[in-house]
Amino acid sequence: MFHKLVFLFLSAFCLGLFLFELLFVGLLIKSLLKKQGIPKFFMRRSVMMIHGVVIIGIFCFLYGWFIEPYRLEITHHVIPTEKWSEGRIRVVQISDLHCDYRKRLEDDLVLAVEELNPDIIVFTGDGTNPPHGLKIFQETLAKMDSPLGKYGIKGNWDMNRPQLFNGTGFEEINGRTILIEKDGCRLQLTGLRYDNTGNVWKALHRVPREDFSLFLYHTPDLLGYLADLPVDLYLCGHTHGGQVCIPGYGAVITFSRFGKTYESGQYKVGNFDLYVNRGMGMEGGVAPRIRFWCRPELAVFDIVAAD
Numbered sequence: 001m002f003h004k005l006v007f008l009f010l011s012a013f014c015l016g017l018f019l020f021e022l023l024f025v026g027l028l029i030k031s032l033l034k035k036q037g038i039p040k041f042f043m044r045r046s047v048m049m050i051h052g053v054v055i056i057g058i059f060c061f062l063y064g065w066f067i068e069p070y071r072l073e074i075t076h077h078v079i080p081t082e083k084w085s086e087g088r089i090r091v092v093q094i095s096d097l098h099c100d101y102r103k104r105l106e107d108d109l110v111l112a113v114e115e116l117n118p119d120i121i122v123f124t125g126d127g128t129n130p131p132h133g134l135k136i137f138q139e140t141l142a143k144m145d146s147p148l149g150k151y152g153i154k155g156n157w158d159m160n161r162p163q164l165f166n167g168t169g170f171e172e173i174n175g176r177t178i179l180i181e182k183d184g185c186r187l188q189l190t191g192l193r194y195d196n197t198g199n200v201w202k203a204l205h206r207v208p209r210e211d212f213s214l215f216l217y218h219t220p221d222l223l224g225y226l227a228d229l230p231v232d233l234y235l236c237g238h239t240h241g242g243q244v245c246i247p248g249y250g251a252v253i254t255f256s257r258f259g260k261t262y263e264s265g266q267y268k269v270g271n272f273d274l275y276v277n278r279g280m281g282m283e284g285g286v287a288p289r290i291r292f293w294c295r296p297e298l299a300v301f302d303i304v305a306a307d
């Protein structure tokens with residue numbers, strides 16, 4: 001609820017800036033039409049500074065609404081492991097699509113995934129905002145292919161979508177572990193849906209420790225439960241990287257109980273790597289569809305032998 005209030009505040013603030021600018025310009029035009037020239041009030045340094053701030057604010061809002069949500073960034077990461085003597089498995093992670101009433105990046109996403117030639121595609125939750133977005137979500141995921149399978153888990157926005165993965169070719173993994181093999185490389189893939197946190201020990205404790213273990217969950221909030229469990233790489237999303245970031249500071253809000261500690265990107269936590277994907281979509285409901293200083297992300301992981 002808090003993050004929605006923050007987004008509403010930002011939206012109301014930007015609307016206020018726009019109305020202020022309209023009033024400013026309106027009064028200036030009225031004065032010019034009356035051939036009174038530019039009143040001294042408008043030439044005051046303080047007024048001009050406020051005017052400049054307002055213009056910058058409006059520009060940032062328009063950029064965050066119309067431009068940045070469509071600027072897909074593909075990030076590449078190499079994860080070395082001593083559990084393999086040779087070989088490589090490429091994993092593409094999609095997260096937080098939040099498909100809405102109309103398409104945004106979905107077609108670009110399909111083309112990007114195809115060019116990356118992944119061995120595995122994983123989805124780490126939050127497929128749609130309104131129910132209307134379900135068709136776009138399913139059609140998008142159905143167009144993707146990978147030889148070793150497509151797997152997904154549900155996020156908090158997906159709990160009332162029992163048919164989320166229908167027709168997509170994605171297999172939902174909830175509390176299960178799937179063995180994936182390629183050229184002698186063994187990868188154990190385990191996932192939990194958002195509301196199944198109580199079964200994290202049950203899902204992971206029997207995973208063979210000699211195999212590389214990839215764990216999928218929607219948020220980074222399970223970090224405290226994984227210290228003694230066999231996990232090598234933990235992929236999640238949920239934070240949107242903040243969605244609205246301040247240059248030099250980062251995320252304004254993160255939707256995570258860890259706050260800004262794990263807002264986005266790669267972290268070394270104990271014996272495993274954590275990756276928090278910025279996601280591709282935006283918060284649903286009444287929140288404005290804005291991204292600023294936080295581009296949509298498609299993440300690629302090349303898991304390779306350490307030598």
